[in-house]
Amino acid sequence: MPIRKVMKANEAAAWAAKLAKPKVIAAFPITPSTLVPEKISEFVADGELDAEFIKVESEHSAISACVGASAAGVRTFTATASQGLALMHEILFIAAGMRLPIVIAVGNRALSAPINIWNDWQDTISERDTGWLQFYAENNQEALDLILIAYKVAENEKVLLPAMVGFDAFILTHTVEPVEIPDQELVDEFLGEYEPKYAYLDPARPVTQGTLAFPAHYMEARYTVWEANENARKVIDEAFAEFEKKFGRKYQKIEEYRTDDAEIIFVTMGSLAGTVKEYVDHLREQGIKVGVAKMTVYRPFPIEEVRALAKKAKVLALLEKNVTFSVGGALFQDFSRALINESEKPKIVDFILGLGGRDVTFKDLDEALAIAQKALNGEAVDEVNWIGLRKEIL
C-alpha cells in the first residue's frame, strides 16, 4: 500500500530518488535545495538506499561526477538550484550531447545579481537550450511523480537525454503537503533496472565517450540530440499513460483547467498554476470566461498541444517568472514559434511577474486580466507587461 506522509517538496524529491534507486548521487548543498542531498545522505547512511553518495566541492563537480557515473552505466541523481545550476551549465551540454539520462531536481530560484534565494524560473529557463528535458511541478506530489517519470523518459532508448524537474523555491521546497509515496515494487515495475545500451564501461568492450568531433561529424551529433528531443514527445505521453495506469495520477504536457469555453486562457507553470486555478474559479463566479493551461513539460516544447490550446482561446495570457531580455519571457518566444504560421491564432500577451519570490496575488492577476481583456476587445496593448512592478521606486 502506498503511504501518505506530510513533507516538503525537497523531501519528496529525495523520496523519488530513493524509489528510483540511483547507484550514484553527487550533490553540493545550495539554497533552497540543500535538504534534497541531506535527506538522501540519510537514506544512504541508514542503509535504505544502496548507493554511492559523493560529496563534491561544487555543482560543477556534482554534475561532472554524475556524467562520469552515468557514462559508466548506472542511474544517477543530483539536485541544485539557481547559481548552482548555472555553474553546471557547460556540463549540462555534455550530459545531453553524450546522451546520458541523468536526472536533476531543481528548486527553481532566481539568479544573481542581486543575490536572491527566492523563487522564479530563470535558472532552468536559462538552460532550455542545453538539450535537457524539462518538467515543472505544481505541488509536492508532482515533484515526486515527475522525477520518476523523468527517469522513465530519459532512459528510453529513443530518447536517452538527461532531464530536470523544477519545483518552486520555498513555495514548494520548504512547504509541507501530504504526499503519497508509491509502493517500491510498483516503482520497480515502472522503471525497471537501468540497462544502458550504448553508454557504459566494460573492459571487454572498449569505447571512447565524450569524443572530439571534427566539422564533418559535429552537426550530425547535434542533430541526434534534436531528434531525441523530438522522440521524447511521444515517449512522454506513453510514460504519462503508464504512470496513470500504475499510480492513478494523470499527467499531461499541458494540463487544461476550465478552458473549454474560455475566451482568455492564462498559461503558466509550476506552483503559480495552483494560484491561477483559484483565481479562475473566482472569476468564473463572476461569469468571466477564463481558463488556465499549465505547462508540465517545457522541453521538448509541446508545439502540437500549444496549437490545440490556441484554437480554444481569443487571448493567450502568458504568466512567466523569467525574462529573456529585449524579447519578453521565454514562453512568449516559444508560443510565437508554435503559432506564427497558423492561419488563425489568438492574441498573445506576455506578463512577467513574481520574479525573485515576489508574491503573485489576485491583485496582480487582476492587473494582467485587465490588459488581457483590453486585448480581447481589440484594443492595443503592450506585448510584454511587467506586473506588480513598483514604479514609484524606479
Place this chain on the structure above:
Amino acid sequence: MAESPFKADIERVQKEYSEKMTPGAIAVIPGSSVINKTGSWRVFMPEFNRDKCVRCYLCYIYCPEPAIYLDEENYPVFDYDYCKGCGVCANECPTDAIIMVRETK
C-alpha cells in the same frame, strides 16, 4: 616507419565514423586517437641534443601529451605525430638538451 599495430582498428574506426553516428557520438571501436594526429597544429618543435642529455627524464615525466618515449639506451625520443609543441619539455630540461625551434616545412 614500421606499420602501426593499430592499423586494422584504425580502418574500422574510420569506417564506423564515416558511416554511422552513434548516440552520444560514442566511438565504438577504440583507436580513434591513433588516427587523430594532434601534432598537426604545432608551431614550435622541440629539438633534441643527445650529447647534453643526462637522462633525468624530467621531460618524459612532464610532457602533457605524452609524446616522449625512451629508446633502447633510455634516451628520450619525440613523437612528432602527437607533440603539440607546448615547450614544457624544453622548460623542464635542466641541461638545455631540448630547445624549441620554429617549425618549417
